[in-house]
Amino acid sequence: MIQLPVQYTTVIHQIDGWVIKVKMNHPLTPQQHGDFQAFMRELGIPFQPDMRLQMAFWSLDTGQSPIDVMRRYQVAVVSHGHPDKTDIEAFRQQFTMGLGYCPETLA
Template sequence: MQYLYHLANASLTLRLVEYLTTCAYIPSNIVTVISQIDGWVVNIKMKSTLDAQQDKNVKAVLNELGVVYSPSKLINSVLMELEKGTTITNVMRRYQVAIVCHGIPQSDEIKIFRKHFIDGLGYCPQYLA
């Protein structure tokens, strides 16, 4: 199963990652978080399928926090490269995108990214709030 969503800011993204790590019925999964100027792209790829009610529950949370994302050609290429096993660094260098995390979801990576970005800018843009 795969879910691809766009979230408006870092707080919503953190809430989603925390939900994914604490929800008992969600199997181990790969989560890719990409930061963009207009928000965050979150790709959730599960190794096994959920039953119908669990799928509805996950979609309800995702729809509450963001919107279904139809990937651009660039993001589609990024996700395909990551799936093929290309390193995050090589993908970021090749496609000029900010991949915040890829693999088992960890909210610490998002928090660190946000802090370093805000420190570098000297202010907090809305999508990093």
């Protein structure tokens, strides 16, 4: 995939799956936008977050710490900033260890 001007990515886990927000440094060309949307649709379903999640994203966007956001909005912020696969894998392993099995939404 062509490099996109990603400023940061936020990953939040909910019981029914992952919610991912990608913020770009600048607007994409129509071709990049279409390619990016197609790629994201292959990974999941477009999702309009409820007000609680919108406020959590906004709080992270304005520089509040992920810990404060998790406490205030009762969400599991797995990663915020430069995407880090190790953060997501560590979350998955800890969550799975606590349950004793790996739910389909974490596979």
